[in-house]
Amino acid sequence: MDHLPRSGTLRWSGTLSFHEEARTWIVPFSGTKTLAPRHTKVDRTAEKLTDWVSRMRTHGASFRTLAGSGFRTWLPALRVALGLEPDAPVPLVNVRDPRLLRLELQIVAPQLARRRGAGVTRSPAYPMLPLLAGPPLTLGQLPALSRRTGEPIQLLRRLHALYVVGPVSTRPAWLHPASPRAAGCYPAAGRTGFLGFDRLPVPEEHRDDFRRWLKRSRFAQDWQLTPDGLRLRTCEFCGHHRLSPSRLREVSGAICSRCRRDRAGVPWPAVPYDAYRDRP
Ligand SMILES: [Zn+2]
Ligand SMILES: [Zn+2]
Structure with missing residues (x-):
């Protein structure tokens, strides 16, 4: 006889901590698992990140606004989802101009092609987090992006030089300090x-x-x-x-x-x- 509940929903929440050398990152997570009729697992962390990144991509919404007051807590998870190191400087999160943010994301962290029928792609290094972006575009891919978006190629080259070739500033402020x-x-x-x-x-x-x-x-x-x-x-x-x-x-x-x-x-x-x- 099976004593496990055959239906109902389990909910959980807490924090994940990643330890690497002397550093620790804390990421909030929560999830639900519905036991019937099929065993479906809804990973709220992956869901949230996927939703936020897609709003950044389509509307140029700022991550600070999307993630609200807890945005700093979410930064390491966002970086991993964008295919970067958890502590990489990411000036993108500070960009407040929707047009520039959309273009920068398309260059630095282009949408990862979804395999048909496959679920969420997981980060190889941090499998509890989704991987939502492919590698940055190469210079040779910029003309196609320019045709697709109607944006000037000089601008795309500038963004590529700034955010891909770098060196990315270790102080990831968006704007130059006033002078x-x-x-x-x-x-x-x-x-x-x-x-x-x-x-x-x-x-x-x-x-x-x-x-x-x-x-x-x-x-x-x-x-x-x-x-x-x-x-x-x-x-x-x-x-x-x-x-x-x-x-x-x-x-x-x-x-x-x-x-x-x-x-x-x-x-x-x-x-x-x-x-x-x-x-x-
Ligand atoms: Zn002029
Ligand atoms: Zn004049």
């Missing part, structure tokens, strides 16, 4: 495009340091250093002389205020991208 002094040089250069030594936004004794810093900074490609100051390079696409820098890492150099293109030729419309201007 009001460097940003102030752009309007200061004015119609002539020239900013004399005496008008650099630093005390006289720091002018050389400022020029040296600028040359190695993310602003470098916008400026030509001359013996007596700095010259702002005009837009190479329309020749305009008014450009403004952006805090978006996705932007290369400054954005032209007339044709809206950055130095790589990627257009950045004022709405919504002026919100990320690096302001003086």
